Amino acid sequence: MHRFIINRLLWGIPVLILVTIVTFGFMQLVPGGPFTAGSEGRPVPPEIQANMEAKYGLDKPVWQQYLNYMERLIFHFDFGPSLRKPGRSVNSILFGENQVAKIVMERLRRDLGSEAQGITFLEEPGFMSTEVILVKKGEIYGKVKIYGSERLEALRRTLSTAPVMVSAQVGAVSLLIAIAVGIPLGLFSALKQNTWIDYLAMFISLLGVSIPNFVLGIILIFVFAIWLGWLPVYGWGESWKQVIMPAVTLGTGGTAFIARLTRASMLETIRQDYIRTARAKGLHERAVVVRHALKNSMIPVVTVLGPLTAAWLTGSFLVEWVFSIPGIGKFFVTSIGDRDYTLIMGTILIYAGALVMFNLAVDITYAFIDPRIRYD
């Protein structure tokens, strides 16, 4: 088992490298570059484009750009600067800002008042820094200690507000809803096949599959935020109430899908010979379903859960768009329109990495639910 996991993890590396090559190549093939269009819907004069390309090394041959990119990525875990958000790095766009620096700055503002204006760091503090040297007007201003509690606070903020984490939170709650509602719904339908319970459940899930996320989101806002006034219209991270509508919006389609899949799979399983054998042995119906049918009927469900989890945890464009959630989902779309090459690479790599990981998780799960599969 360990060998299998290590083996698969190692295989993930060439897969990801291939992904970088293909993505990098495709980006170059698409007409229009990051600097073709200016920000106010106008073209950029050629001499200005040349300056911008030189600034970001895009004037070099493509293979050299690729090698430079990979060198930075592999040795420094640096996804490079964003091409369309000057001054921001893709790392900070995806993984959040330097919270330690932010917290120290907040403390300085509190303690020094307007005197704190213009103070910057000689070197940006990291998570492990215990002190940082301050600079003002080009001269050393002083040194401040960074307390353990502040580092903890920075860690807490990073885990809760970093865009990848925000997307993962929305995805995780949605996934919980999809599993917790979808699987029981499917099971009940299958066990009460062709009764009104079955028809009702399948009708609901048909609705769930058919309504686009976007429409559902707007309907929810209209009903629960404007009409009833129970939930806030948009936002993230201020109250648990903000979680409900996005998670339901994203989770509904998946719930319905999982319910239908579970039902079909369960129906197939309970017609198998070994179930008949179990019943013939005189086993209680409950035991037949829980001990014998359930596990086996979960195989197709687990198979789709892998890519689904990867997709949901890396953010949903529409849900983040509708509810103004500061995750990474919208960058999958906006970065391409912007031709923000480094941001495209960053988002695709995160998604590809998540796919590799969760497909591996699926394979490992097989070993537990399917007695025919063992990785020895």
Place this chain on the structure above:
Amino acid sequence: MFSKKTALTLFGVLVVLLMIAAQCAAPAQPETIIQTVEVVKTVEVEKEVVKEVEVEKTVEVEKIVEVTPTPEPGALGAQCTYNAYRMGWVMDYADPNNIVNEVFHPDSPFQYTFWDNDQFRSLVDEALVTSDQTAREKLWQEAERILLNDAVAVIPIFHYDRTALVKTGLNASFPPFGAPILWKWSWEDGTDTLRYRIATDPPTLDPQLATDTTSHLVIEQLMETMYGYAEDGTIEPVGAIDYTVSEDGTVYTVQLDPEAKWSDGEPVTAQHYVDGITRLLDPATAAEYAYVMYYIEGAQEFNTGEATDPNVLGLKALDDYTLEITLTGPQAFFDSILAFFTTFPARLDVIEAGGDLWFQTNFVGNGPYLLKEWVHDDHVTIEANPDHPRGAQASIKTIEYPIIVEDATALAAYENDELDVSGYPSEELPRILEDPVLSQEFTRLPRPGVYYLGLNTLLPPTDNVHFRKALAMSIDKRAILDDVLNMPWRIDAYGVIPPEIYGYQDGNVGYGFDLDAAQEHLQKYMEDAGIEDPGDITIQLWFNRGNEDVIESVESQWEENLGINVNVVNMEWGVYLETLDQCNNP
């Protein structure tokens, strides 16, 4: 050893990538020119012209048609099969120079019509050296008339504007240029907070690099330059007290306000302005708007790397509070530039110490507000600076900009009283205009600019001026605004100079909707070209995604009113600009 799952993963990723590529890829190649048959016939007429251009080309003579002498026929790339293309321009500063010259000059990189006219060139040159505004206005108007009435290189469709919902009780004002000046805003009931929705995270708050409206809505509260725009579009001193111009019009001397301070207490000096403009022009900064400052001596050379020493620039701090700017020649409109964001001062000490991140960790500005918090993709908060003369006067002390990308969500939040200034989805417009409260809060904001079609003057049949006139006269622009866009308040355009700017000619320039005249011109063209049935004429109309409404209306109007065939080609924005660019620079 390459397991099935791995292969599947790989396959999945490839599919995703292919989909992305398909989304961005160019549309089906436009068909090749249909007009070749007619072309042969016109050669007889045009032989003289052709001979003048290039003698050795006579062998291929049937390929060259009615060539306007100046641009080389070879300048047109083989892929450039457009007869008309859609484009727009939103002006930066209050002088027709910013549109008549910078956009539509034959040498401008912003137009793709291949037009040229010597009289237009000399009128522009003259306007630039004419400091008397009335005289200059006449020159711009005449140049505009040549562009639109004689050459018919562009067909203006409408003048831009912006609309927003602004809560009752908020005294808001929107100058035609620059961001709204929020320290002048106030609530009737004295509330000191404001929630102003923005639709995207500001791409950057670096004053020299930001170019978009969203970033500037924030930056222009945190920063000030020498002048600013008042609500009526005139400039008023902000960081400066006064300026003088040398007799030959090439040297501007600006007296700065010695009381002006940065947010960390440092005085704002002339050197900071020199540093700011130099930083903008430095090729290493790679600022998009650097070209706006090419009017300064040495700027183009420095920005394009021909000169590496910043001392070549015509910028000098005569003393702490006197800035001298030397121009390449007399540029009568340069006072407008003193109010434009390309002249922001800069604190190099702060920028160098903070690296690229300086504007996020600790923004040092000279404006009335201070950056308090910027949580990406969530909100930006600014606070009035009590030590700043205008910050102290500000009635609204705290401004929050919630970042809400979806218009429908923003409208919901606005109606839920979570926002004070907001946008709305266009589908909701009829309801807003009927709603007793929302219709009162619906506000039209100035946005000087023009939405237009450019015509390819090299490619048949749009190389024929009669045909171009026929096209220009057969579009009912009012109908597009009233019935297609449902924007009855928007102004239909006949000239390119917008109504907010001096020189606006209303309907006295360009061509209005006149079907009889259009038919006459079409007949003249058909006689010239030896075409009997307008159904034999096919033109290509290129546009970028998001303009389907307007372009489809133009397409059907041309087809119905003229009886010609119009093929529309729709492209994604980046692809569109690159394709047009390649036509101009093959």
